[in-house]
Amino acid sequence: MTAALFVMIGLGLFLGLVLGFAALKFKVEGDPLVDQIDAILPQTQCGQCGYPGCKPYATAIAAGDADINQCPPGGEAGVKMLADLLGVEPKPLNAEHGVPKPKSVAVIDENICIGCTLCIQACPVDAILGAAKQMHTVITAECTGCELCVAPCPVDCITMEPLKEDIPHWKWRYPVIPIQVQVAA
Amino acid sequence: MSFNLSDIFKFPGGVHPPEHKVESTTQPIRTLPLPKKLVLPLRQHIGHIPKILVQVGDHVLKGQLLAEAHGHVSAAVHASTSGKVTAIDEQVIPHPSGLPDLCITLEADGKDEWLKHAPLDYLNMERSELIRRIAESGIVGLGGATFPTHVKLRPDAKHPVSTLILNGAECEPYITCDDLLMRERADEIVHGAMIMQMLLGSTECLIGLEDNKPEAVVAMNAAVAKANFNAKVVVVPTLYPSGDSRRLIALLTGKESPAKGRTTEIGVQCFNVATAQSLYRFIAHGETIVSRIVTLTGNVAQPGNYDALLGTSVRDLLQAAGGIRDNTDDYVMGGPMMGFSLPSVDVPMTKAMNCVIASTPDLFPPPPMEMPCIRCVACADACPVNLQPQELYWYSKSSNLEKAQEYQLFDCIECGCCSYVCPSHIPLVQYYRYAKSETIAQERAKRSADLARIRNDERLARIEREKLERAKKHAERTAKSENSGDNNEKKAAIEAAMARAKEQKETITPQNVENVSANVAAEIAAVDAARVQAAEKPE
Numbered sequence: 001m002t003a004a005l006f007v008m009i010g011l012g013l014f015l016g017l018v019l020g021f022a023a024l025k026f027k028v029e030g031d032p033l034v035d036q037i038d039a040i041l042p043q044t045q046c047g048q049c050g051y052p053g054c055k056p057y058a059t060a061i062a063a064g065d066a067d068i069n070q071c072p073p074g075g076e077a078g079v080k081m082l083a084d085l086l087g088v089e090p091k092p093l094n095a096e097h098g099v100p101k102p103k104s105v106a107v108i109d110e111n112i113c114i115g116c117t118l119c120i121q122a123c124p125v126d127a128i129l130g131a132a133k134q135m136h137t138v139i140t141a142e143c144t145g146c147e148l149c150v151a152p153c154p155v156d157c158i159t160m161e162p163l164k165e166d167i168p169h170w171k172w173r174y175p176v177i178p179i180q181v182q183v184a185a
Numbered sequence: 186m187s188f189n190l191s192d193i194f195k196f197p198g199g200v201h202p203p204e205h206k207v208e209s210t211t212q213p214i215r216t217l218p219l220p221k222k223l224v225l226p227l228r229q230h231i232g233h234i235p236k237i238l239v240q241v242g243d244h245v246l247k248g249q250l251l252a253e254a255h256g257h258v259s260a261a262v263h264a265s266t267s268g269k270v271t272a273i274d275e276q277v278i279p280h281p282s283g284l285p286d287l288c289i290t291l292e293a294d295g296k297d298e299w300l301k302h303a304p305l306d307y308l309n310m311e312r313s314e315l316i317r318r319i320a321e322s323g324i325v326g327l328g329g330a331t332f333p334t335h336v337k338l339r340p341d342a343k344h345p346v347s348t349l350i351l352n353g354a355e356c357e358p359y360i361t362c363d364d365l366l367m368r369e370r371a372d373e374i375v376h377g378a379m380i381m382q383m384l385l386g387s388t389e390c391l392i393g394l395e396d397n398k399p400e401a402v403v404a405m406n407a408a409v410a411k412a413n414f415n416a417k418v419v420v421v422p423t424l425y426p427s428g429d430s431r432r433l434i435a436l437l438t439g440k441e442s443p444a445k446g447r448t449t450e451i452g453v454q455c456f457n458v459a460t461a462q463s464l465y466r467f468i469a470h471g472e473t474i475v476s477r478i479v480t481l482t483g484n485v486a487q488p489g490n491y492d493a494l495l496g497t498s499v500r501d502l503l504q505a506a507g508g509i510r511d512n513t514d515d516y517v518m519g520g521p522m523m524g525f526s527l528p529s530v531d532v533p534m535t536k537a538m539n540c541v542i543a544s545t546p547d548l549f550p551p552p553p554m555e556m557p558c559i560r561c562v563a564c565a566d567a568c569p570v571n572l573q574p575q576e577l578y579w580y581s582k583s584s585n586l587e588k589a590q591e592y593q594l595f596d597c598i599e600c601g602c603c604s605y606v607c608p609s610h611i612p613l614v615q616y617y618r619y620a621k622s623e624t625i626a627q628e629r630a631k632r633s634a635d636l637a638r639i640r641n642d643e644r645l646a647r648i649e650r651e652k653l654e655r656a657k658k659h660a661e662r663t664a665k666s667e668n669s670g671d672n673n674e675k676k677a678a679i680e681a682a683m684a685r686a687k688e689q690k691e692t693i694t695p696q697n698v699e700n701v702s703a704n705v706a707a708e709i710a711a712v713d714a715a716r717v718q719a720a721e722k723p724e
Contacts, residue, residue: 042630043637053641125640144637167228170282171626172618174584 033062040081044073045124046146048098053124061086072098073145104162105143106150110135112157119149119158194439196432198569199424200602202358202522204397209361209482212489214369217505222271223291223496224533225251225262226278230325231332232258234287243270246300248473251289254320260333261323264291265475265494267298279499279518279535283528291496302471307380312340315384322467323474323536328352328363328428328457329519331537334464337454338384344449346385350437351378351392353401353458354421356428357520360540362478363458365490367394367401370462371408377461379414380468385454390416391437392458395423425522426600430455432569444596479534481506483542484513496533499541503530509543517542521549522601556609564603564613570596574603578613581620586627589620597621 037058044054049070051057060066061082068082069091076093083090093100108119108128115133120126127143130136138149150158163169227234233256239245245264252262271292275285307315320335351374355363367374382390392409394402405418421427421436431442434453442448448455459477466472475495479502482488486507493502499516503509516527518538527541542548564574573592580589594617603613698709 038638041634043634043641045637045641053645054638055641124644125637126644127640142636142640144633165282165284167278167280167282167284167286169626169629170280170284171622172281172615174619175612175615 031059031062034058036085037061037082040074040078040085041071042073042078042144044144044146046073046144046148048072050097067091067094069094070097072100073103075100102162104145104160105140106138106145106147106158107161108136108138109157109159110137112155114155116154118152118154122148122152124148193419193421194436196427196435196569197571198567198602199426199432200567200605201424202605204423205359205482206361206364206397209359209480209488209490210364212487214365214478214490214492215505217491217493217497217502219266219293219295219297220494220497220501221293222498223265223268223293223494224276224288224498225265225291225496226276226286226288226533226535227252227262228278228286229262229331229495229535229537230260231330232256232260235259235262237273237289239270239273239289241270241273244268244294245270245291246298248300248302248475250321250473254323254333254335258333258336260325260331261321261473262289263323263473263475265496266291266293267296268293277529277532279527279532279538281525281528288533299472302473304471305468307383307468312384316340319464319467321473322464324460324463324467325474325536326457327459327463327477327536327539328430329523329537329539330430331535334456334460337456338381340384340386341449344447345452346387346449346454347389347452348438348454349378349382349385349387349390350430350434350453350455351390351416351458351461352428352430352433352455353392353394353398353405354428354433355398356395356423356425357522357524357540358425359482359542360480360520361482362480362490362539364398364401366459366462366478367398368404371401371404372411373462373465374405374458375408375412375414375416375461376469377463377465378416378456379412380464381454381456381461382414387454390414392416392418393427393433393437394418394420395427396420397423426569426598426602429569429598429600431598444593474536477534477536477538479538480540481543482540483517483548484510484545485543486510493534495536498531498533499527500530502534502541503543512545512547513543514546515544515549517544517549522605523599552612553610555611558609558611561608563606563608567602567606569600569602570598572597574613577620578611578616581616584620584623586620586624590624594620594624 034055038055041054041058047053049057049066051060051066057066057071061068068086068088069079071078072093079093080090113135115130115135117130117132117136119136120128120130124146125142125144127139128136128149129139145160147160150160227237235252236255237252239251245251246267247264249264250261251264254261268291270289272290274288274290276288277283278286278288280286305315305318316335316339319338320333324334325331326334353363353367355361378390378392392405394405402418402420409416409418419437421433426432427436431448434440434442434448434455438453440451440453442453443450463474467474476492477495478490478492480490481502485503488506491502491505516530517524518527518541519525520540521542524540524542558575558578560575562575565572568574576592577589577594577597580586580592581594597617599614599618601614604611607613701709
């Protein structure tokens, strides 16, 4: 009887030590759910969701403060992925936060730009190059199309141009079956 | 013919569609008259777009470099005749998308004058130098894949190549350009293979042909014997897609190529016969690639093979083939199995264009209506890559891309055997192509999202760092002004000066006021009173 008691206590102590050690050794930094949500978000950093960036929005979703349908750049596909991850029903995008648009990039009209650096300060991904009283230009490959630079420009020289489809980015379309219309006799 | 059928291995599946090769093999290769205008797309190969070296208005000679290879995998573009560069702009190119791409337009001066060129002394050349020169030649895989050839010839210490394979199988119906090339220019092909053998350091050379090209087999055997080259011409049964490089490797060596790797990992490198011939022309004559052989067949008056300059418009090509006959409604580039409809008859011929079929509704009737999949798995039996096309179809159709990838979607070679045998006439390959390009697009979007995330994180970190630095500087300055000894001394000095001034003011006494008249005394009293009054109530 006592032997069994000691065995059980010993076992409990041993397993407790193992678990305690594992908790220290394999500690997860940060909230893994936030990172998983953040991985789904398109990283446009546009703030259309009402949060100052994708990470804050992901944090808000994880905390249950924000809904999953506030990200227009992510589109319906993004909502569906978030719903899958969080185990909730997908829902249509909330139109209050905007509607999905084709991916575009900012283009600065270099003849008008006065070099005020306001757009550089607004760009969330440092995709605008320039300095005070020097012409600015957008690094197209790094522009997320968030439109945050458009409003601050005092001379309205920034336009959003939808990305043109070119041969390296061209996609095969989903095969569609032509429907034959039969005229009634 | 020295071959033994027992030497031939097998690959799974395959189909044998009607060949239609006879029409275009009755005549020898004919040369096309010089066209007035040539349009050279910069993207005629797989890889990076080359860098343009000329400007509009420049006069160029035949074979002159117009754009040089730029990046690890890229190929050069040369002028295919002498003339003037009249435009560098976007034009529709032979691509299934029908989208325009950057092209250089040449106006021929009619002289067809070659740039001065000389044979390469390849035997006494450093190998790396020779590879660099081949990179300048613009030679790409001419079987249709258009992978830059110099990349495949680079020495790879990790994977030495023991077997060189020349691909003369040409399994796709209608196409006969390699057949005619082997019949007429077998010597050049064999010499090209010898140069490749030397560059790769391989010990064995196999030349694979399908048994529907007996004339080519005879010519190749004769050329191999004449050159005293240690190569073996192997005849394989006619079965589509034996011309796919990995299928041919399996047929000739019995080795299966790794799905996610290169064929060099099993010690094999495979080239098209036309590529070998182009390499010979470059090494032995210094001629960069300016032309290729193209099969013009289908609904044309004189089907056959034509040696045409790159950049010739398809319209000019068809004109040379006697023109199109009535009822032509479409132009297919490549064969009926893997080819695609040209977006326009004015697109230029490129290095990839091995065949143009003028098609009629009788020749290629519109596909019958797609019926539901009945799970007969005829597609799985026909698949030469051992895939499960019916599963891939389900997942591609429902856009379940992850699942499609689990079924090795990217191993599909898009040969079209599954669509060919499908009793429900499902355009299976179209679904796979859609799923593939959608997957690629999603991966690309993910990569750019990752980049944006990193850049945003770095930016926020930078802003935070700058804020801290500013706060630190400010704190330092305040601390300095409060604690420094200099400051106390200054304060003391100021106080001392103020005390002195006060003392002076008190000790001051008015002078010359003793012996004055009563009037003056009264004035002084009035002024003093006014001063006191002013001091008492200041404004």
